[in-house]
Amino acid sequence: MNLSFYLLLIIIGLITGSITSLIGASGVMIVVPILTMFFNVSVHNAIGTSLLIDVIASLTVSYSYYKNKNIDLKSGIWIALTSIIGAQVGALFASNMGEGNLSSGFGIVLVLAGLSTFRKSYKEKNNSKTKNKVFNFKKEWQKILASLIIGFGIGILSGIFGAGGGVMILITLIAIMSFPLHKAIGTSTLIMAITALSSTIGYASRGNIDIELSILISIGAILGGIIGSKYANKVNEKTLQKIVGICFTLMGITMTIITKFK
Numbered sequence: 001m002n003l004s005f006y007l008l009l010i011i012i013g014l015i016t017g018s019i020t021s022l023i024g025a026s027g028v029m030i031v032v033p034i035l036t037m038f039f040n041v042s043v044h045n046a047i048g049t050s051l052l053i054d055v056i057a058s059l060t061v062s063y064s065y066y067k068n069k070n071i072d073l074k075s076g077i078w079i080a081l082t083s084i085i086g087a088q089v090g091a092l093f094a095s096n097m098g099e100g101n102l103s104s105g106f107g108i109v110l111v112l113a114g115l116s117t118f119r120k121s122y123k124e125k126n127n128s129k130t131k132n133k134v135f136n137f138k139k140e141w142q143k144i145l146a147s148l149i150i151g152f153g154i155g156i157l158s159g160i161f162g163a164g165g166g167v168m169i170l171i172t173l174i175a176i177m178s179f180p181l182h183k184a185i186g187t188s189t190l191i192m193a194i195t196a197l198s199s200t201i202g203y204a205s206r207g208n209i210d211i212e213l214s215i216l217i218s219i220g221a222i223l224g225g226i227i228g229s230k231y232a233n234k235v236n237e238k239t240l241q242k243i244v245g246i247c248f249t250l251m252g253i254t255m256t257i258i259t260k261f262k
Contacts, residue, residue: 006216013220016053020221021061021228024170024185026192027054027221033107035213037254044094045210048203051196052214057221058193064229065186075177076187078147079169083155083195090159091202107256114249147172159199169195185232 012034016027031050035041041049065071073080150172169188173179179187203209 009213009216010220013217014224016217017057017060017221017224018228020057020189021064021225022232024188027057031217041210044208048200048208049210049214051200051203052209053217053221054196055193055200056218057225058189058196060222060225061229062186062190062193064226065189070182070186071190072183072187073190076173076191078144079151079154079172080191080194082148082151083191084198086152086155087159087195087198088202090156091199094160104256107252111249111252114245114252155195159202
């Protein structure tokens with residue numbers, strides 16, 4: 001590996017950390033397609049490596065939000081608990097899936113996430129008065145039960161596709177817990193770190209993590225996370241959602257097409 005290669009990996013990390021800090025999305029959405037399409041890393045190794053990066057980036061970002069009092073883990077702890085279990089189940093499923101199926105599956109998830117993010121940027125204005133009332137629980141135990149079920153589902157997706165579930169957790173905190181946006185991003189990022197750590201352990205136990213790539217990309221992810229968190233409140237959120245949504249969708253389509261022709 002030469003210097004330009006190292007710099008490229010760090011730049012990838014910068015982008016990953018920035019996206020995580022600004023919209024609470026998992027950096028896995030960026031790392032997995034790049035490692036598989038341009039660095040010829042196997043899908044299983046790419047997901048395992050990206051999960052480790054996700055843990056480091058998410059912890060960095062969540063600490064920044066914590067300093068600004070934008071984390072409330074008390075309400076989100078139920079999602080975190082079952083997401084850990086679900087992540088192990090998902091990682092077990094992923095180990096038994098073929099490279100082609102896993103690549104295609106991840107590409108489809110990426111497209112759906114991109115379209116959802118892009119669509120959300122248009123719907124937020126019209127739904128601003130009702131978006132926090134999607135679920136109307138009369139009793140606390142109903143909210144807790146729903147959070148446990150959702151957390152388990154998020155964990156399974158994390159384990160299979162390597163996504164820490166940041167966007168899904170974010171939507172859950174806003175829709176079910178009625179969190180303000182900034183507190184929802186901070187809390188979901190911390191929960192994402194916990195979920196990603198559980199998935200990382202599952203992939204590491206099967207030898208599907210490239211430590212060298214993880215370290216280099218994580219250096220950039222830490223820097224990107226710190227810088228992005230600092231300026232998170234100054235960025236036009238809707239514009240950023242549209243850009244990220246388009247990028248995710250294009251990468252997902254590209255990844256799916258390339259997989260079909262391999």
